[in-house]
Amino acid sequence: MSAFARVRELLRAELRQPAPQQLNTWHILGGLTLWLLFLEITTGILLMVYYRPSVDEAYESVLYIMNDVQLGWLVHEIHRWGAQLFILLVLVHLVRVYFHEAYRERELNWVVGVLLLLVVGAFAFTGTLLVWDQKAFWSTDAVRRVIAGVPLVGRAILYFLWGGTELGAGALLRFYVFHVGLLPWVAIGLVMAHLYLVSRQGLFHRTQLTRSPQTYADVILSGLIWVVLSFGIVLTLAVIFPRELSDRADPLTYESVKPPWYFLPAYGLLRLIPKAAGVAGAALGVLGLLAAPWLGRNSWVAWGLGMLGIAAVALLAAYGWRW
Amino acid sequence: MNEKEAQGGYERRTFLSNLLGGALTVGVVGVIGAILAYLFPAERRVFNPARRRMRVARLDEIPIGKGKQVLFDGEPVWVLHLKGGWMALSAICTHQGCIVQWDEKRLTLSCPCHAGLFDANGNVLAGPPRRPLKRLRVSTVQGEIFIGPGEG
Numbered sequence: 001m002s003a004f005a006r007v008r009e010l011l012r013a014e015l016r017q018p019a020p021q022q023l024n025t026w027h028i029l030g031g032l033t034l035w036l037l038f039l040e041i042t043t044g045i046l047l048m049v050y051y052r053p054s055v056d057e058a059y060e061s062v063l064y065i066m067n068d069v070q071l072g073w074l075v076h077e078i079h080r081w082g083a084q085l086f087i088l089l090v091l092v093h094l095v096r097v098y099f100h101e102a103y104r105e106r107e108l109n110w111v112v113g114v115l116l117l118l119v120v121g122a123f124a125f126t127g128t129l130l131v132w133d134q135k136a137f138w139s140t141d142a143v144r145r146v147i148a149g150v151p152l153v154g155r156a157i158l159y160f161l162w163g164g165t166e167l168g169a170g171a172l173l174r175f176y177v178f179h180v181g182l183l184p185w186v187a188i189g190l191v192m193a194h195l196y197l198v199s200r201q202g203l204f205h206r207t208q209l210t211r212s213p214q215t216y217a218d219v220i221l222s223g224l225i226w227v228v229l230s231f232g233i234v235l236t237l238a239v240i241f242p243r244e245l246s247d248r249a250d251p252l253t254y255e256s257v258k259p260p261w262y263f264l265p266a267y268g269l270l271r272l273i274p275k276a277a278g279v280a281g282a283a284l285g286v287l288g289l290l291a292a293p294w295l296g297r298n299s300w301v302a303w304g305l306g307m308l309g310i311a312a313v314a315l316l317a318a319y320g321w322r323w
Numbered sequence: 324m325n326e327k328e329a330q331g332g333y334e335r336r337t338f339l340s341n342l343l344g345g346a347l348t349v350g351v352v353g354v355i356g357a358i359l360a361y362l363f364p365a366e367r368r369v370f371n372p373a374r375r376r377m378r379v380a381r382l383d384e385i386p387i388g389k390g391k392q393v394l395f396d397g398e399p400v401w402v403l404h405l406k407g408g409w410m411a412l413s414a415i416c417t418h419q420g421c422i423v424q425w426d427e428k429r430l431t432l433s434c435p436c437h438a439g440l441f442d443a444n445g446n447v448l449a450g451p452p453r454r455p456l457k458r459l460r461v462s463t464v465q466g467e468i469f470i471g472p473g474e475g
Contacts, residue, residue, distance in 0.1 A: 046358065046361055046362070049362060056472075070360045070363065071357055071360050071361045252420070
């Protein structure tokens, strides 16, 4: 038997393993985010071929990608819409795990997952600036003003993340380095830890497992269908709703910009209460999310806290969107 | 289940798995083709700001001591014919961004807003500006003047 045939036989044997009956569409969400991460990394590497992270060339090079490179607009739009869907699916995955109480006895993996959520937020935040248009510039500058207002550590954070107290060439290069040089490795490391813990701890409690007719081949096939479907959704959105860049970033012409939808809750919070308190509130929210498995030891308490959290986030987002 | 049905089921399964494999192959080939098209440099439109340039005038259109104001990349630029050669300077004052004017008699550029004064090389002579005017590259090709971004 050739090596290829042997590998195929081994894979087939694995695929024929019976899968737990409870395994359903909800459990595909996590894998689907992994696929979108792969899509983002692939399109991101492609964009790096033509992108130039300097104040003089960033905007022009993005325009060049969108207008002159063959299929450049498509790669750019897939990267942008893929990121939107990625964030959405990560959030749905988090809510799914929370309300299925899948974090029980997997507290560490919950924490890794929340850290991954923060990394995704950092990806979105640093990536937005790179196109260097007015919208990107002023939405990032709004965050700079908030951080500058944080007592004691605010300026130190700015020096580290922005490379100074102003948004300029140094900040653009740093954001680029974070976006393509640092965050991918952090994300890949955390994803590996996340997956290792999943395979180590299993999807279900041993006591819950029942015999079922479905095999892992069925699960993977339906997962594949979702992969193709999500790619189709991203492609459709990319073709039908491409984004026009606004004007080139101009530090002298202020423009009031709303943050993207995924930052609306934080934006609403900062609008609602004074800046320093708002930052503290957002930090508390993240800490609460990290500590969720320990806060909700009782199922009813966990359910109530979850509902309260979602209601609070939704209200803050609505407030931020409205004002 | 008799043998014939088993035979039919087997054929259907083979057909479906071939269909799936074929569809995946077509999809992967399509994606790889798209990536190759993306990576293939766009013909004669390679992004290179250093090579971008704009025609200003014929050499004999601007006598020595005269200047011509043009728009380059949306930015006003003074192209000056000096005794020593050509000079292209951004017309945007480095103080508050007003447009500087060329004075043919004194060979200076003056800013109407806050009385900033620059010499014909863009260096500050007087007034509130601290940095010299931005210089652009000038080249003469076949009796015509071109300007482009970057010092020179």
